[in-house]
Amino acid sequence: MSADELSPAEALRTMVVAYADVLDGALEPTGPRAGFDSGDPQTGTMVFFDGHGVSVGVWECTPGGWAISDRPTTETMLLLGGTVTITPLDGEPVELGEGDVFVLPKGWSGRWDVTETVRKLFVLVE
Numbered sequence: 260m261s262a263d264e265l266s267p268a269e270a271l272r273t274m275v276v277a278y279a280d281v282l283d284g285a286l287e288p289t290g291p292r293a294g295f296d297s298g299d300p301q302t303g304t305m306v307f308f309d310g311h312g313v314s315v316g317v318w319e320c321t322p323g324g325w326a327i328s329d330r331p332t333t334e335t336m337l338l339l340g341g342t343v344t345i346t347p348l349d350g351e352p353v354e355l356g357e358g359d360v361f362v363l364p365k366g367w368s369g370r371w372d373v374t375e376t377v378r379k380l381f382v383l384v385e
Contacts, residue, residue, distance in 0.1 A: 275308045275315070282339055282380065286319055298323025300373060312385040317378065324372040332383045333365045341377030346370040 286303030300323025306316035317339070338359045345361070346352040348368040355361060363369075 277307045277315075281305065281307065282317060283378070286317060292320055292323060292325055295323045295325045297325075298373070300325065314381075314383040316381060318381055319376065319378040320373050321376050322373050324370065326368075326370050327363075328368045330363055330365055330367045332385055333362065334384075335362045335382045336360065337380045339378040339380060341373065342375040343377050344372040344374060346372070 284305070286305045289302045289304045292300040292302050299321065301321045303319045304316060306314055308315040338355055338357055340357050342354065342356045344352045344354050345363075346369050350369065352372075353361075
C-alpha cells in the first residue's frame with residue numbers, strides 16, 4: 260500500500276525507517292539525467308517514502324551538467340558525497356560537497372554541474 264492510499268489518521272501513525280546502510284547502498288539505475296548538456300550524468304535512485312505530496316529518498320549522479328527552469332517542487336538536500344556546483348539564474352556559482360545542506364525552492368531556475376559523483380538524501384515537497 261502506498262502512502263497516498265492511507266487515510267490521514269493512518270498516515271500520522273505510519274513510520275518509515277531507512278537504516279544507515281540505505282544511504283550508501285545500491286540504488287536502482289535510472290539512466291541519464293534528463294536534459295543534460297555536458298558529460299554523461301548517469302543516475303540511480305531509491306525512494307523510501309512517496310505520498311501526501313512528499314517524496315524522500317537517495318539519489319546519485321555521475322559527472323555532467325544541466326539547466327533547470329522553474330522547478331515544480333521544493334527540494335531539501337543533504338549531500339552524502341561528491342561535489343556539485345549550483346548556479347542560480349543570474350547568480351554566482353556555489354560549490355557544495357559532502358555534509359552540505361541546501362534548499363532549492365519551487366520555481367527556482369539555474370544550473371547543476373556535478374564535478375565528482377554526487378549522492379544526496381532528498382526531500383521533495385509539492
